[in-house]
Amino acid sequence: MRASTTLTQNETVAGSAATLLFFWDYDTQWGADRSRSGGGAKNWGPLEFENTERLLDLHAEYDLPACFAVVGAAALPGKRPYHDPAQIRRIHNSGHEVASHSFQHEWLPGLNRRQLLESLRRSKDALEQCVGAAVVSFIPPFNQPFDYIKKGSFSLSERRECGSERTDLGRLCDALAETGYHFCRVSYRPLSQRIAERLVGRRLDQPSRHEKIAGVSCVRLNTPGGFNAPAIEMSNRCATAGGLVVVYGHPHSLLSGGAQDQSHLIPFLKRMVQLRREDRLKVKLPSDIARNGR
Ligand SMILES: [Zn+2]
Numbered sequence: 186m187r188a189s190t191t192l193t194q195n196e197t198v199a200g201s202a203a204t205l206l207f208f209w210d211y212d213t214q215w216g217a218d219r220s221r222s223g224g225g226a227k228n229w230g231p232l233e234f235e236n237t238e239r240l241l242d243l244h245a246e247y248d249l250p251a252c253f254a255v256v257g258a259a260a261l262p263g264k265r266p267y268h269d270p271a272q273i274r275r276i277h278n279s280g281h282e283v284a285s286h287s288f289q290h291e292w293l294p295g296l297n298r299r300q301l302l303e304s305l306r307r308s309k310d311a312l313e314q315c316v317g318a319a320v321v322s323f324i325p326p327f328n329q330p331f332d333y334i335k336k337g338s339f340s341l342s343e344r345r346e347c348g349s350e351r352t353d354l355g356r357l358c359d360a361l362a363e364t365g366y367h368f369c370r371v372s373y374r375p376l377s378q379r380i381a382e383r384l385v386g387r388r389l390d391q392p393s394r395h396e397k398i399a400g401v402s403c404v405r406l407n408t409p410g411g412f413n414a415p416a417i418e419m420s421n422r423c424a425t426a427g428g429l430v431v432v433y434g435h436p437h438s439l440l441s442g443g444a445q446d447q448s449h450l451i452p453f454l455k456r457m458v459q460l461r462r463e464d465r466l467k468v469k470l471p472s473d474i475a476r477n478g479r
Contacts, residue, residue: 215289230266270315281470411444420456
């Protein structure tokens with residue numbers, strides 16, 4: 186189950202054929218311990234592993250490859266809810282991409298360059314040793330840093346909480362290039378977009394395009410997380426207008442009742458299969474994007 190990397194005539198001519206990038210952020214208890222939402226540490230770590238078994242079945246049933254963004258420490262020997270190297274190997278052997286989600290789900294803006302390089306290297310090494318294949322894609326925990334001055338994206342909280350050594354998006358991509366990564370999922374939002382969103386009271390996402398930051402292939406998230414209406418609508422829009430639709434969820438939220446619940450996931454998978462059958466959408470992995478530039 187590998188995503189097709191064949192270019193269609195549309196892609197060759199316009200570079201805009203609709204493409205789905207599907208991510209699962211596999212946080213495990215490392216992420217639950219570092220939760221930044223109300224109340225601090227959480228206890229959903231075990232669900233990451235239990236629900237991933239169900240997800241592997243679902244993705245096989247719909248023949249749809251995904252990228253699992255795995256906290257590197259989870260690939261080290263040990264027991265759930267912190268470790269399960271055998272499950273991470275199963276993810277890889279099922280045809281999905283295993284990407285790095287940092288070493289211990291660190292909040293990257295708070296790391297200085299030395300700490301950042303260490304997390305990137307340790308995570309890549311642990312995952313590569315585990316699956317026996319190169320790990321080239323990176324998904325930042327908490328979808329941060331937001332701060333990326335070059336595109337007018339400012340995060341006052343990242344600036345307030347962290348010193349001048351903080352990791353902004355440019356520094357992150359610099360460090361990714363230095364440690365051998367080729368792809369990063371990004372979520373900066375220019376100030377002009379945020380002001381417009383505040384005025385209309387909703388997100389104003391666009392079909393995404395591949396872009397390079399410090400030599401690293403980057404694609405912006407353009408759905409709010411989950412598989413309900415915003416994800417379906419962006420997929421339909423890309424199928425019509427071209428561009429990349431980028432969706433993500435967490436295995437531990439599969440039975441949460443929210444936007445990442447399987448009651449939304451299954452209809453979403455069915456719709457993607459339909460769009461692919463109609464040749465209106467391709468499904469790719471981040472490593473394909475990094476290799477082919479779109
Ligand atoms: Zn995460």
